[in-house]
Amino acid sequence: MYNVWENALAEIEQKISPANFSTWFQDTSLLSTDNGNIIIGVKNSFYIKQLRSKFNDIIKDALIKNGINVNTIDYEVNTKTKSKVRPREVIPEDSIKNHIKPIKKSFETKTTSNGLNNKYTLDNFVIGSNNDLAVSAAKSIIDAPGTRYNPFFLYGGPGLGKTHLVQAIGNELLRKNPDYKILYTPISHFYSDFIDAIQSGKGKEFNRKFEKLDCLIIDDFQFIVGKEKSQEEFFNIFNDLYQLNKQIIVTSDRLPSQIKSVDERLASRLTWAGAFDLQLPKFEDKCAILRAKAELMGADIEQEAIEYIAENVNTNIRDLEGEFSTILLMSEVRGLTPWELIQNGSTSIIKSNKLRPVSSKQIIEKVAKYYNLSTKEMCGKSRVSNIKTARQIAMFILSKELSMSTTKIASEVGVKDHTTVMHGIKKIESDLKLNFTLRDQIEEIKEQIYG
Ligand code: ADP
Ligand code: MG
Helix, strand or coil: CHHHHHHHHHHHHHHCCHHHHHHHHCCCEEEECHHHEEEEEECCHHHHHHHHHHHHHHHHHHHHHCCCCCCEEEEEECCCCCCCCCCCCCCCCHHHHHHCCCCCCCCCCCECCCCCECCCCCCCCCCCCCCHHHHHHHHHHHHCCCCCCCCEEEECCCCCCHHHHHHHHHHHHHHHCCCCCEEEEEHHHHHHHHHHHHHCCCHHHHHHHHHCCCEEEEECHHHHCCCHHHHHHHHHHHHHHHHCCCEEEEEECCCHHHCCCCCHHHHHHHCCCCEEECCCCCHHHHHHHHHHHHHHHCCCCCHHHHHHHHHHCCCCHHHHHHHHHHHHHHHHHHCCCHHHHHHHCCCHHHHHCCCCCCCHHHHHHHHHHHCCCCHHHHCCCCCCHHHHHHHHHHHHHHHHHHCCCHHHHHHHHCCCCHHHHHHHHHHHHHHHHHCHHHHHHHHHHHHHHHC
């Protein structure tokens, strides 16, 4: 059962955002498949509603693809089953799986009851132009928690190192002072623990647990959306800790003001001491991260291979690591060096990047459809803002995915000259830095293009 669910999870992970995947699927297990009546184990009741309403169809598809007959899907709270987190890599052939020695993690990592995992340290967090300001704030917090950067609000897209950096702060604080009371919790766990406490009449105890803390780390705050009660509770806890000069650390994939239905007072308080962002790494940053990973794993990898991976993975650091590990594993199994393997053309990176057969026409159609426009409308002369933006997004995707010249793009999307295209692409690039909704939309469009 374990393997089936692992394979299904691999399938699901391809279809949803990394943040959603880690939040909703980390502690799941497959309990039964009898007569097509599927029972999935979850950590607590809060997950049931979310999984059922948001992911039922995706789960069903993933199980069917793995040869499981599905009539009904039910969810059950199952505290005994611990998380079955698989490695991210999807290795193409079964035979390879049998050969693989776990070279990925040569050291033990462990998560303790305070939620901290000792694999995340500042030493193994590579500093680059994408994160240097956030790291210097983090260091100042480690030196003097609860002072200048309180609360510390850290935001950025998925896979850019938010969890790593805030966990590292927690671990360093604890190393300096083993008596320091820290709690790291994703907001979804905070919420479900809160509901459990209320339901079992232990609201006061829940509160007391937080009162005693020296440092509270809340991850993925964007998932608070619409949960008024827990928001109120969080706000109270926040105020209590803040008044006692206890360090509060919050991460999110966007600014509080961009999260719908977050109370305005809470939103402004979260960024009282500023907001720090993690950006997409530049080429040099990516190379530095890969070199550090190689060193940590004691892996031999040519500079050409590092540069090739850095150049071709443009999504985030999690994907960068994923490709890197896959290439290392495959090179070991095939008996080739990483660079030989890449030149051989058999790595997933090549299949997943740019060279996948997709035409400009398909891209244009998918973008138009996504924004409920006809291609004629989108590629016409209209200057209505949503149509113009859709057109610019099409230009952006054509340029990034097909490496098309701006002149060619101009003729594809029906604009007069290539400077308009250049302007359009620049506009989207600059919007993407702050507009996370746009980021999500472009990711979704890409999923639809390649899906
Ligand atoms: P997020 O929480 O923003 O989604 P994570 O903190 O989970 O991202 O980071 C994704 C992966 O990338 C993790 O394995 C993390 O260790 C790694 N990572 C991110 N940034 C860095 C960095 N600057 N140096 C080394 N590894 C990094
Ligand atoms: Mg995270």
